[in-house]
Amino acid sequence: MRQWNRLLVETSEDARRRIERMHERWRAEVSAIWAIARPGGEAVGLIGWGDIDLSGGSAEVVYWILPAARGGGVVVEATKRVSQWALNDLGLHRLRLCHSVANPASCRVAEKAGYSLEGTMRSALLHADGWHDEHLHALVQGDI
Template sequence: MISSSGIPPAVPAGRMAGADQPVLPLSDGLELRLWHADDADALMAAGQDPDIRRWNLFTVEDRADAHRRIARMHERWRAETGAVWAIAPPGARALGLIGWNDVDLADGSAEIVYWVLPAARGGGIVVEATRRLSRWALDDLGLHRLRLCHSVANPASCRVAEKAGYSFEGTMRAALLHADGRHDQHLHALVRGDV
């Protein structure tokens, strides 16, 4: 369908909702897969982790809230507004989350978000998952521009962006309100053809 501006969408509506969310393999026996109801404990643990709460502005009230959040992840895929995966060994509990917020199929853009539980940090899982999910978004889904934004006070996310091939584009001043006040954010991007 062509928009009122006469410009065809970068990705046709229905491309996500008309298909199942894929399982994407990673190395070391890990995969990106759907969140399941039995991942609620991992989501609750993430909601209690001080680093995840600080950088992702993320809390989980209780098990019922975790289940609602997991259901919303599935709804966002069907609505084509977001796509969220668990980072996990096959058949095991989630170690982290990675996905796309602000999916705009007409424009062909999205913003990546991620976190991992403390036991999974430091081994390069987030970098590999970011690379894999970026390839899926550009090559399989057909997006054109991917964003990775993070507080300038979070150098670990800056390293993820650099190692995953995202170019630094600048600093957005006072762009996000955290518990300790407004933070400047770095903007990194990956555009089709960069890799």
């Protein structure tokens, strides 16, 4: 996770501040995050919408998953569900999903969830090892 997630959480205070920020962004209606849990209730990751623009009808799908839970389709299913909810129930028109081109697993998640690859954004995201190009995928009303 640390390879692709720029926000480090190294202490309980870091975690508390990050959760507080999630709550603030929820109240401001610019972000919404939920736990990804197995049927028994064990949390294995997060999924949500970032950069929500209710008046413009768009948001970015964001997620992370624990290494032990990868490869079983849980992120694909969670992505499909939050995407359907956003487009069909919330009334958004367009969702985007961006990831480093060096992260092929996220490319597979986007494709399996029905997102179309629209292009590559050059030097779009700074990671610990430098600037990364990012793939831009999108799902719009009518795609699902």
